[in-house]
Amino acid sequence: MSVNEMMNEISEMALISKFAKILPRSPYSVNQTHTSDSEILDVGLDTNYLAVTTDIISEEITEGLYSDPHFMGWMAMVVNLSDIAAVGAKPIGMLLSMTVSPDWDKDFIEKIIQGMAEACHVHECGSIGGDYNTGVPALGATALGLVDKNSVMKRIGMNPGDLVYLTGPAGLGNAFVAIKLLFPDLLDKYPFKPMARIKEATIISKYATSCMDTSDGFIFTVDSLFRLNSVAINIDAIDSICHPAVMMMAEFGTPPLTFLSGIHGEFELCFTIPPEKEDAFLNEMHSNHFSPVKAGTVYPEINSRKGVFINKKLFPSTEARNLWENSTSASEYSMNLLKLSSDFLTS
């Protein structure tokens, strides 16, 4: 299969590729469709490109997964800042996009703004304005950033032999969903409040051959990376990359792989490091008190196949990615996901 054919197995990627053919492309655009977490523009600066990305959270709010207003505001910023981090950029401004429910009172809305403000402070960026509407809730932003032309990280570029790393353990995003719905008392012990990995990315961009954030979950990310780079990616040891919250949930009988395969991500960066640069990379990360997690290795093929492999066994990541779209409810999706990972582990 060609890269395009592999991408078209994922219905959303196929749709976006189709759109991209209809729409004229801006001549200021530097990146190709699908190839980076933020769009990259050459606006005429000497050393920097402009990075731009937009994302909203809506279903997470309407389905009750995000119910705390401060957290909603925080997440509306972080989902965008994470994409800015994934290209190695530093944020320069957040253009807010808010559709608030007519049922929310002023106090609730103010708490959302306070969550946004906290995210701006923590990630050292500011608001530049925004758009405000009333309707079905949707909170988001367009994030703008600047990135040195020589250190832009893209999803493409990895080579066989490169090592797959994460900025932190995986699976917390999906574990949060399970804990929130099943064991809300445990949320204090296993809180979910992801940071965008802006600071880590300034180091990572010096070494990495590719990068993508895990905003849609770890397996989703690795699946995109194998398709775009036309390689096989092997994940060596599931348990060693999982967040403690995942291992806690595993004690209730759900295999950790389930939490890596779901689409509610943890907003870590997933990136590849050439083996000869690994020592220098780890030294610089550790001396800055960052703890990257080694997750796997890139191969040209494994058993003559490209794809996502777990302990050298081909994982049905296409099926896992399309599962949400093919499920009629969140609970059906959860059951299908559990079945898919259990079947894989026992087959």
Place this chain on the structure above:
Amino acid sequence: MSVNEMMNEISEMALISKFAKILPRSPYSVNQTHTSDSEILDVGLDTNYLAVTTDIISEEITEGLYSDPHFMGWMAMVVNLSDIAAVGAKPIGMLLSMTVSPDWDKDFIEKIIQGMAEACHVHECGSIGGDYNTGVPALGATALGLVDKNSVMKRIGMNPGDLVYLTGPAGLGNAFVAIKLLFPDLLDKYPFKPMARIKEATIISKYATSCMDTSDGFIFTVDSLFRLNSVAINIDAIDSICHPAVMMMAEFGTPPLTFLSGIHGEFELCFTIPPEKEDAFLNEMHSNHFSPVKAGTVYPEINSRKGVFINKKLFPSTEARNLWENSTSASEYSMNLLKLSSDFLTS
């Protein structure tokens, strides 16, 4: 009243001012809250600022006002391009933000994209990527533009004596709503497909002391301008600035003023020209085949009051602007609007 007090009479402006105090402001931001249609950033370019704006259309779709998919896509671009035009910028890229209904089939969605593509072609800009979701429909974009640092147009800056101009006749946006709902057979004769006034703005920005687009209707725009500039703005002759569709609807008994006061705008630019520059401005516009419409004059005060005046009589524009928010349905809003304009004309 201070400028702030006048702005706080408008509940949405008051809310946004409150948010702006909570959120840290980006140091790259050049403009103040409320003062321009697009946000203006100094990203380090020698002669240009970056202009950025974001807007979505949602209620227009869910309420059935926009039902043709090509038109939806067109409008999702134009609402943003119009804000780029209003600061005198040229668009350099559109970052799409699409939430499509699960009820729309692929053909319908493709027509939306084709409408977006046509708007990009006509306005000489291109897509840089975007975000795609399924849910309650919301189509929009973030538009990016570049504007010469010396010719940025803001909402503030007008002086007493300046003349208020429009790029074209007013009221078509609201007339379209009435025609679409009441006389759909007449849509062919009075079509609504606004252009963003990008080309006009490159001329206007050489002369104008302020500019704002009429995306929320003519009176709404003039109301914002009087508050921000702390002046009185007199509209001389309603009929002479109205679009033919408005005059046609007037024959059915609805005063033209009603169509100027509603909040579905026509996306003209409303701007002020110093009287000594009027001749040169008109010459350049006419020689480029543009036909600006003179709408009124700026005064320090009229009868010791600031506000929107029609033939020197104070119009209740605060009430008109807050009417939508204070109505429980679109039909109640229409009736309230009709009553407000009729009462004004007969009082």
